[in-house]
Amino acid sequence: MATCSRGLEEVLLQELQLLGVRGQARPGAVEFAATWEQVARANLWLRTAIRVLVFLASGPCSGREELYQLAFSVRWEELLWREATVAVQVAGRHAAFANTHFAALVVKDALVDRMREHRGFRPSVDVQNPDLRVVLHLEPGACALYLDTSGEPLSHRGYRPRQAQAPLSxxxxxxxxxxxxxxxxxxxxxxxxxxxxxxxxxxxxxxxxxPGWKRSFAFERWPFASTHHLKEARAEALAxxxxxxxxxxxxxxxxxxxxxxxxxxxxxxxxxxxxxxxxxxxxxxxxxxxxxxxxxxxxxxxxxxxxxxxxxxxxxxxxxxxxxxxxxxxxxxxxxxxxxxxxxxxxxxxxxxxxxxxxxxxxxxxxxxxxxxxxx
CATH class of the missing domain: 3.40.50.150 (Vaccinia Virus protein VP39)
Known part of the structure; x- marks a missing residue:
């Protein structure tokens, strides 16, 4: 899923189509199926996307227990390595989680419990610059979990100091x-x-x-993700x-x-x-x-x-x-x-x-x- 500002969904969909990806627009995002090569090219080339997310799991959610079970069901042991740092970001709204920090803690607890059970260690948390950022999307009665492949928002092209506030992203x-x-x-x-x-x-x-030719992306740090496609795409683009x-x-x-x-x-x-x-x-x-x-x-x-x-x-x-x-x-x-x-x-x-x-x-x-x- 690629996220975007509301009103830009159809433009983002057209951008993805130019990359050979078929998708379906939803409010503030476009959902699509892609290979790792297409994920790399999406991060590099998409001009209107804010983040490119990889789907992990989704299901009904009425409160803490269902959210915990959904998060625990994800095979984190196949994604996390011993030195990896994690963080959980929450988007959307849910009546049971007026405090989104609480929802993030539930996901983090489930992730840590599963890693201790399957790998015998507890991942470290790094809110500012994690190796893996988990995105929890909430909506009434349901939730979904994603991995953020982009890292910093794709609006951070690398040509403007981040402390500089511009009136337009x-x-x-x-x-x-x-x-x-x-x-x-x-x-x-x-x-x-x-x-x-x-x-x-x-x-x-x-x-x-x-737009992404002067920056790096989160997935470049992942041992389970293919990164040579990004190098090829950069070389092709510059040529x-x-x-x-x-x-x-x-x-x-x-x-x-x-x-x-x-x-x-x-x-x-x-x-x-x-x-x-x-x-x-x-x-x-x-x-x-x-x-x-x-x-x-x-x-x-x-x-x-x-x-x-x-x-x-x-x-x-x-x-x-x-x-x-x-x-x-x-x-x-x-x-x-x-x-x-x-x-x-x-x-x-x-x-x-x-x-x-x-x-x-x-x-x-x-x-x-x-x-x-x-x-x-």
């Missing part, structure tokens, strides 16, 4: 590009690029660079890189943001493939027809911010109408009231989640001479 940024139909052949412009996540992800996609067919441009007024964006592009290995410009959105230069203009503008979530952003949304809409006829503007919008200030009519609206915040990803065709005010 790498997986969601890639998802926006794919939902907008980007295939690497159209010009791309982010007029308010901030720290550059959308631009960097566009460059990775356009250059056919796998298949290409230059983007059209310009990829990031633009922002804040020099500090552009400095961060440049650092991210350099760390990702795509600094030579993108162009950065400093400028106000009101001073947008002429944009070639057919350009994909895509950005994640501020939402005005905090009290008092919305009024300050009304002018920004109007300025963005006016600038695009003046300078980008024949292009399409895509906005990730977390505030429907601000969306009305753009002054363009959306032809498509896709519901997504940026973290816990419900958003709409809207497409606005820019028609020659269109200066319509209001309504989105």
């Amino acid at each position: 790498e997986c969601l940024a890639a998802g926006l590009l794919l939902l907008a139909g980007y295939d690497g052949r159209q010009p791309v412009l982010d007029p308010m690029c901030g720290s550059g996540t959308i631009v960097v992800e566009a460059a990775l996609l356009a250059s056919r660079t796998p 298949g890189r290409r230059k983007p067919a059209a310009p990829i441009v990031g633009r922002d007024l804040a020099q500090q943001a552009l400095n961060l964006a440049r650092k991210a592009a350099k760390a990702a290995g795509v600094d030579a493939l993108v162009r950065w410009e400093r400028g106000d959105v009101r001073e947008l230069p002429r944009v070639p027809a057919g350009t994909l203009i895509i950005t994640n503008p501020p939402y005005g979530v905090r009290l008092g911010e919305e009024a300050e952003l009304v002018a920004l949304y109007r300025q963005l809409g006016d600038a695009v109408k003046r300078q980008a006829a024949g292009s399409t503007l895509w906005l990730l919008l977390g505030n429907p009231r601000l969306a009305r200030q753009v002054g363009l009519k959306a032809c498509k609206k896709i519901q997504l989640f940026n973290g816990p915040l419900k958003c709409q990803f809207c497409a606005y065709p820019v028609v020659e001479g269109e200066f319509k005010k209001g309504g989105a």
Whole structure:
């Protein structure tokens, strides 16, 4: 199972199909059958997935005893070695486990008891960086256990310091590009690029660079997993890189943001493939027809911010109408009231989640001479 942000399931399913994997979408994930080679390629290539999980067991669950028995039934002795460290992560909800820490302890106890019974030793726990991370998925009346093959979330591409908080995850940024139909052949412009996540992800996609090429994965430490496929996939991927067919441009007024964006592009290995410009959105230069203009503008979530952003949304809409006829503007919008200030009519609206915040990803065709005010 590959997990993803809600709203990206169909995009993730299409990514898996390109890897030769058939799957079935469910809320926040895609379930699929795969070989170890496909698991390796999924971790390396999937742009919208958060984690790739291997199924262990599932069953009905009304409380502690059934969860313990299910976890005890897993043949942990075939998966764990003496020096291996473990951790249990819980996702989902269940009435009997309002405290998810308790559910994690039940699974951990069952795992330890089985290992003592079958191997005579107790595995060590490492919450931060375990060799094997067990994922317990809870839902009403049932539960399932998985092994996390990815380790750190796949959004951790390796080009941004993890302590740096970006307003958009790498997986969601890639998802926006794919939902907008980007295939690497159209010009791309982010007029308010901030720290550059959308631009960097566009460059990775356009250059056919796998998003995971600069990081490692948890399954590489597993003696029972085949890792030579990953080495082969990395070599093939690097040999298949290409230059983007059209310009990829990031633009922002804040020099500090552009400095961060440049650092991210350099760390990702795509600094030579993108162009950065400093400028106000009101001073947008002429944009070639057919350009994909895509950005994640501020939402005005905090009290008092919305009024300050009304002018920004109007300025963005006016600038695009003046300078980008024949292009399409895509906005990730977390505030429907601000969306009305753009002054363009959306032809498509896709519901997504940026973290816990419900958003709409809207497409606005820019028609020659269109200066319509209001309504989105």
